Amino acid sequence: MSRPVPTGVEDDLVEGDRVELTVGAPAHGGHCVARIDGPHGRVVFVRHALPGERVTAEITERHRGYLRADAVEIHEASPDRVTPPCPWSHPGGCGGCDLQHVADDAQLRWKTAVVREQLTRLAGLSPEDQDRIFVRVEPLPGVTGPARLLGWRSRVRYAVDAADRPGLLQHRSHEVVPIDRCRIAHPAVQDLDLLARTWPEQDSLQAVATTGGDVAVLARPAGSQAPALGDELADAPSAGGLVRLSGPPEVTEITGGRAWHVPVEGFWQVHPAAADTLVGVVLKMLRPAEGEVAWDLYGGAGLFAAALAARTGARTTVVESSPVGVAAARANLGGLPNVEVVAARVDAALSRRRVTGPVDLVVLDPPRAGAGAKVVRAVAAAGPRAIAYVACDPAALARDLATFRSVGWAATEIRAFDCFPMTQHVECVALLLPEPTA
DSSP, X not given: OOOBOOTTOGGXXXXXXXXXXXXXXXXXXXXXXXXXXXXXXXXXEEESOOTTOEEEEXXXXXXTTEEEEEEEEEEEOOXXXXXXXXXXXXXXXXXXXSOTTBOHHHHHHHHHHHHHHHHHHTTOOOHHHHHHHOOOEEOOTTOOTHHHHSSOBOEEEEEEOTTSOEEXXXXXXXXXXXXXXXXXXXXXXXXXXGGGSOOTTEEEEEXXXXXXXOEEEEEEETTOOOOOOOOOTTSOOOOTTOEEEESOSEEEEEETTEEEEEETTSOOOSSTTHHHHHHHHHHHHHOOOTTOOEEXXXXXXTHHHHHHHHHHOSOEEEEEOOHHHHHHHHHHHTTSTTXXXXXXXXXXXXXXXXXXXXXXXXXXXXXXXXXOHHHHHHHHHTOOSEEXXXXXXXXXXXXXXXXXXXXXXXXXXXXXXXXXXXXXXXXXXXXXXXXXXX
C-alpha cells in the first residue's frame, strides 16, 4: 500500500509514495511539470494529468534532481479532461498513448506549447520569432471528427509476455499489458485475431495495414537474439530477425497520385494521411524550379525525391543507410531520369564526398535523434538555395536549428502536424534559408 507523504519531506520520497500536487505546463515526453513545496521545489514529471489540475500523484521513478509520477486521483479537474476512450489508458496500464485523457483541441494546444518550449529553450527562438514563423500544431488536412483521434495507426507492434499473451508495453517498462484491441490502430489491424491468441513461439508481433489495402503480420521468433521490441511511433522498425506470418512480402502505399511498393518490414509514415501532407508542405516551402539539383537525405523509399524530381527534371540524389530503404528507393525511383540512390549513412556520404555539390534544394528527414551538428554543418556548407527539415521530434529539430543558426542559416517558417493523435508525438517541417550577409 502506498503511503501519503506530508510536504517538506520530498527528499525521503520513494517509489509508491503519494503526494498532492498542483500541475503546471506540459513538457516534452507526454507529461506535465509540477513542483513539490512551491516554485523552487523538486521537479516532478506527472503523467495522466493536465495543466492547472490538483492531483494526488504516485511516485513511479526517483532520479537525482527530479521524480516521475502518475496522477492517480484528480481533486480539481481541468475543463479539458475527458474520459479516455480506451479502458487500458490509465496509470499502470498501456503506455502507448499519452493524451487519451485530453480533449481533441486541447491535445493540439498541448503539443503547440511543447514545440514552442523546445524552440525557445534549445533553438534560442524568442516568442516574437516564433509568432512570426510558427503558429500552432495543426490537425492533418481532411481528417476530422472521431476519425481524427482513433483508428489511424497503420503499423502496430505487440510484445509477448511470459504467459505467451500479446499486448502493449507499460510506460518506460518492459512489462506487457495484454489488451483486447488498440483503439488508435487502423480498423484492419483491429480486425486481426492476434490479441485473442497465445504466441508461445514468438517474442513480438507487428501488424501492418496500408493505404493500398494490404494487411500483413510479422513476428520475431522467441530466442532470436534480435533487438528488443520498441514502440516509438515515428521510428523505422528494426527488420533484423523478423519473419512474415501472413500477407505479401511487399506492400503498396498510395500517395502523390502513385503507388509505392515497399517491403513489408520497411519504413512508411504511420498515419495514412501523413505522407501526402508532408510532401505537399515540403514542395510548398521549397518551390522547386526546373533545373534545380536536389538532395533527399535520410530518403527512405524516396518519397520526397520523387516529388522534387517530377518538378525539377534535374539530378536528384537520395541518401539512405537502411538496406531495406535503399532497395525500396531503387525499385520505386528506377523509372525516373536523373535520380540516383546512394547507400550510405548521411554523415559518411557528405564527409567522403559520395554526394557533392553544387546543390539547390535539400530535404532532411532524419530519425528521432535528428541530423546532428556534423550533418547540419556539411549541408549548410554545400550552399543550397533552401532546406526543408522534416522532424519527428521537436527537441532534435530545435537542437539542429541552433546549429544551423550558428552557421548563418535561419528558420523562416515552421509548420507542425498532429500525425500521432492521442500520443505526445508531433511532426514538424521547417524551412531554412541562408541569412542575408551584411
